[in-house]
Amino acid sequence: MSTLTATSPAPVVRRERQAHAPIPAxxxxxxxxxxxxxxxxxxxxxxxxxxxxxLATGATIAFAPEEAQTYGNFAAAIxxxxxxxLPMVAxxxxxxxxxxxxGLTTFTLVPSRGRVIAAKAVGAIGIGVVSMLLALGxxxxxxxxxxxxxGAPTTWDVSVAEFSSIVLATVLGMVVGFTLxxxxxxxxxxxxxxxxxxxLLPTAFGMLAAFQDWFRDLQPxxxxxxxxTMLYDRVPDAENWAQLGxxxxxxLALPLAVGLVMLHRSEVK
Amino acid sequence: MITADHLTKSYRGVxxxxxxxxxxxxGRVTGFLGPNGAGKSTTMRILVGLTPPTSGSxxxxxxxxxxxxxxxxxxxxxxxxxxxxxxxxGREILTVAARTMGLRSERVEEMLARVSLTGKEADRxxxxxxxxxxxxxxxxxxxxxxxxxxxLDEPANGxxxxxxxxxxxxxxxxxxxxxTVLLSSHLLHEIEVVADDLVVIGNxxxxxxxxxxxxxxxxxxxxxAADTRALASALSGAGITSKVSGSxxxxxxxxxxxxxxxxxxxxVPLTExxxxxxxxxxxxxxxxTAESQRDRIHEGAAx
Numbered sequence: 001m002s003t004l005t006a007t008s009p010a011p012v013v014r015r016e017r018q019a020h021a022p023i024p025a026x027x028x029x030x031x032x033x034x035x036x037x038x039x040x041x042x043x044x045x046x047x048x049x050x051x052x053x054x055l056a057t058g059a060t061i062a063f064a065p066e067e068a069q070t071y072g073n074f075a076a077a078i079x080x081x082x083x084x085x086l087p088m089v090a091x092x093x094x095x096x097x098x099x100x101x102x103g104l105t106t107f108t109l110v111p112s113r114g115r116v117i118a119a120k121a122v123g124a125i126g127i128g129v130v131s132m133l134l135a136l137g138x139x140x141x142x143x144x145x146x147x148x149x150x151g152a153p154t155t156w157d158v159s160v161a162e163f164s165s166i167v168l169a170t171v172l173g174m175v176v177g178f179t180l181x182x183x184x185x186x187x188x189x190x191x192x193x194x195x196x197x198x199x200l201l202p203t204a205f206g207m208l209a210a211f212q213d214w215f216r217d218l219q220p221x222x223x224x225x226x227x228x229t230m231l232y233d234r235v236p237d238a239e240n241w242a243q244l245g246x247x248x249x250x251x252l253a254l255p256l257a258v259g260l261v262m263l264h265r266s267e268v269k
Numbered sequence: 270m271i272t273a274d275h276l277t278k279s280y281r282g283v284x285x286x287x288x289x290x291x292x293x294x295x296g297r298v299t300g301f302l303g304p305n306g307a308g309k310s311t312t313m314r315i316l317v318g319l320t321p322p323t324s325g326s327x328x329x330x331x332x333x334x335x336x337x338x339x340x341x342x343x344x345x346x347x348x349x350x351x352x353x354x355x356x357x358x359g360r361e362i363l364t365v366a367a368r369t370m371g372l373r374s375e376r377v378e379e380m381l382a383r384v385s386l387t388g389k390e391a392d393r394x395x396x397x398x399x400x401x402x403x404x405x406x407x408x409x410x411x412x413x414x415x416x417x418x419x420x421l422d423e424p425a426n427g428x429x430x431x432x433x434x435x436x437x438x439x440x441x442x443x444x445x446x447x448x449t450v451l452l453s454s455h456l457l458h459e460i461e462v463v464a465d466d467l468v469v470i471g472n473x474x475x476x477x478x479x480x481x482x483x484x485x486x487x488x489x490x491x492x493x494a495a496d497t498r499a500l501a502s503a504l505s506g507a508g509i510t511s512k513v514s515g516s517x518x519x520x521x522x523x524x525x526x527x528x529x530x531x532x533x534x535x536x537v538p539l540t541e542x543x544x545x546x547x548x549x550x551x552x553x554x555x556x557x558t559a560e561s562q563r564d565r566i567h568e569g570a571a572x
Contacts, residue, residue: 017330017343017417019338020337020339020343021339023338023339023369023370023371027368027369030368031365031368034365035354035365038361038365039354039357040356041356100352100353100354101351101352101353102352102353102354102357103352104319104352105352105410107318107319108317108340108341108346108348109341109369109370110340111317111318111334111335111340112335265321267321269314269319269320
């Protein structure tokens with residue numbers, strides 16, 4: 001037990017307060033990008049994009065018949081695993097702050113939640129675009145090597161417009177994941193939500209369109225997932241663009257807006 | 270300098286923080302004391318903008334925390350040592366914080382040394398850290414930006430006695446250099462040895478605050494005599510309430526000089542006379558927070 005001595009106010013040594021420059025947005029972005037790679041799960045998630053691309057290319061060379069060894073098929077084989085993995089990167093970039101509670105540090109160091117979330121969005125989409133370019137490169141390599149092995153003519157059947165449309169489809173998938181992350185702020189819930197969106201929903205809407213005539217014409221205007229996956233197959237025309245934009249309102253714009261307001265007001269604990 | 274001004278936080282009818290106002294001054298360690306669930310952590314989260322208050326306002330260094338251009342350089346915060354991504358290494362967590370604040374990377378190594386985490390430990394993932402190691406890492410994160418203000422929630426949790434001693438010295442030194450330190454604890458002894466000022470909270474309300482000296486002065490006097498009963502009746506005759514407090518001594522609600530005078534006048538020779546120390550403060554703490562205590566005090570004693 002300590003004996004108490006009367007504490008007179010200690011002589012205060014004045015600390016000179018320095019003026020500090022605001023944290024630039026580029027720094028927030030660099031930090032958020034780093035955080036997508038620096039955990040074991042994050043590292044392997046991003047690594048798996050490259051690994052799956054190589055495996056898919058190898059499988060196409062090994063198993064696809066000669067006439068199917070076209071650039072389009074190589075790109076599709078690589079694009080599919082990416083369409084699954086990349087939205088996970090987007091989801092976890094947001095939800096891990098809550099599920100792992102690292103947000104306590106993140107949002108005390110950068111109190112503006114909007115800046116942090118914007119940096120995460122830019123970073124995740126950046127990873128998406130770079131990954132797609134990587135897929136383009138690995139696919140091209142696969143196409144050259146594959147056809148060289150089989151002796152089939154090397155076919156370049158993907159135009160710039162088609163590739164851009166595929167990149168957009170993938171990025172939109174990431175935006176859906178990101179939105180689920182913002183709205184649910186829980187890794188498990190958002191990942192389940194994403195699979196409901198990408199696997200269950202198309203079946204449900206497909207059935208509805210098959211059996212209900214009134215829905216068949218309506219579907220392109222209300223089913224965002226329908227429009228998003230269509231981008232993998234063809235370059236949209238003017239009407240497709242309009243349908244994509246209209247269906248994005250209830251599926252993306254509205255939930256994202258509501259989610260961001262909720263996130264801004266929520267308690268980080 | 271930290272100022273809480275009539276902070277209130279309600280959750281659907283439950284008031285977690287109820288009209289809390291206090292000031293933590295530079296050059297002093299302010300202890301934020303209260304039982305578990307009293308509202309300490311919620312108050313601290315409000316101070317740094319993680320929890321929006323229902324009403325009231327808080328200022329850190331003369332403005333809103335959220336308006337600080339680079340908060341980590343001015344306010345060091347440790348709210349929960351376990352709130353870290355389990356898949357990051359200790360060094361990576363410090364590096365991420367240092368990058369955010371715009372500090373050079375050598376600062377990370379300096380802080381690891383400062384909190385006695387070895388290079389090998391720093392390269393392990395936080396998943397495998399003990400609570401004590403997490404606390405050291407959390408303190409390192411708080412100190413990283415060389416801030417003017419420290420806000421630490423239960424920083425001694427999980428530290429071994431040597432670690433607690435180390436942290437106490439660190440906070441003392443920090444305040445002596447002109448820093449403002451606000452630290453919370455539900456353990457009185459932990460706070461008592463380091464704090465200059467105390468803010469005691471129970472059930473979301475502040476139940477006592479002031480300098481430690483002031484609060485101790487109000488804690489009364491411990492006195493003893495061979496004839497305890499004679500001493501007690503002499504005191505009550507003089508209008509001083511007293512009660513038996515362990516080992517036959519009396520705890521009187523008066524200054525030591527007053528008690529001595531009464532005993533002398535009554536001709537009762539004293540065997541002990543001193544200002545109630547921590548024991549008195551503890552009694553005060555238990556009394557003040559009795560309503561919000563989960564266990565009734567006598568039940569706690571029986572257990």
